[in-house]
Amino acid sequence: MSSVARKKPLVIGEKSRYVRAMFATIAPRYDQLNSLLSFHRHHAWRQQAVRLAKVGPGERCLDVCTGTGDFALALARAVGEQGTVVGADFCVPMLQIGLQKIRNRGYRQIKMAVADAQALPYPNASFDVVTVGFGVRNVASLEKALAEMVRVTRPGGRVVILEFTRPRPSPLRPLLDLYLFKILPNIGGWLSRKEAYTYLPESIAQFVSREELAAAMQRAGLTQITIYDLNFGTVCIHIGVRPAYTGEVLQ
Ligand SMILES: C[S@@+](CC[C@H](N)C(=O)[O-])C[C@H]1O[C@@H](n2cnc3c(N)ncnc32)[C@H](O)[C@@H]1O
Numbered sequence: 001m002s003s004v005a006r007k008k009p010l011v012i013g014e015k016s017r018y019v020r021a022m023f024a025t026i027a028p029r030y031d032q033l034n035s036l037l038s039f040h041r042h043h044a045w046r047q048q049a050v051r052l053a054k055v056g057p058g059e060r061c062l063d064v065c066t067g068t069g070d071f072a073l074a075l076a077r078a079v080g081e082q083g084t085v086v087g088a089d090f091c092v093p094m095l096q097i098g099l100q101k102i103r104n105r106g107y108r109q110i111k112m113a114v115a116d117a118q119a120l121p122y123p124n125a126s127f128d129v130v131t132v133g134f135g136v137r138n139v140a141s142l143e144k145a146l147a148e149m150v151r152v153t154r155p156g157g158r159v160v161i162l163e164f165t166r167p168r169p170s171p172l173r174p175l176l177d178l179y180l181f182k183i184l185p186n187i188g189g190w191l192s193r194k195e196a197y198t199y200l201p202e203s204i205a206q207f208v209s210r211e212e213l214a215a216a217m218q219r220a221g222l223t224q225i226t227i228y229d230l231n232f233g234t235v236c237i238h239i240g241v242r243p244a245y246t247g248e249v250l251q
Contacts, residue, residue: 063130
């Protein structure tokens with residue numbers, strides 16, 4: 001892991017600028033590379049997250065760090081025409097590609113919005129479900145993003161995080177590390193901007209573990225946190241519930 005550690009960690013403002021500029025550059029090839037590098041599995045992972053969070057018809061969903069909108073599309077299929085989905089991201093070129101895709105497929109229940117996950121422009125408790133796919137690893141402050149995601153979720157609503165994670169120790173681990181830290185950055189680098197695909201394994205290596213992410217969700221006020229491992233433990237889904245206070249007066 002140390003071989004991929006960045007020499008100088010990015011500070012918060014720098015990280016946001018760096019990440020936004022990087023995604024703006026790779027936006028035109030992002031979807032294609034996602035399919036190639038995940039062996040076409042990435043749609044199934046988002047679909048599974050939607051299923052595990054029991055997203056249903058008529059629900060109001062927010063997908064932060066939505067990028068080109070694939071999580072928003074998976075949510076839209078689950079909420080149907082009576083539901084609503086907002087896909088929010090701070091990188092306009094990513095959103096524009098998503099918007100085109102959504103229009104081409106005729107999903108009128110999805111709106112795409114320019115917003116920073118760390119300062120969401122939505123009222124408290126305005127969504128039933130708030131999701132983020134491969135995004136929290138990229139935000140400058142995980143705590144701020146989680147606090148905002150919880151704030152805009154209604155009591156009793158769910159927060160869903162789909163993210164890469166470091167594989168658990170197992171006989172497969174050396175192979176998985178080889179793919180994640182050596183093969184993937186090279187293929188990504190040949191086909192797109194080299195730096196973007198060395199950033200990917202670096203950011204996975206530096207990101208919190210699945211247990212630390214669950215603890216951060218708990219600190220942000222979520223309960224009933226469940227963790228699901230996918231793809232040989234290289235991808236994780238965390239689901240937490242914002243507690244529903246009943247207002248019952250204790251005697
Ligand atoms: C790896 S892409 C994930 C896109 C999409 N969610 C998916 O599942 O493919 C990460 C996205 O997070 C966005 N992002 C990173 N930090 C953000 C922030 N603070 N606020 C909003 N978007 C952010 C980037 O612009 C980028 O589009």
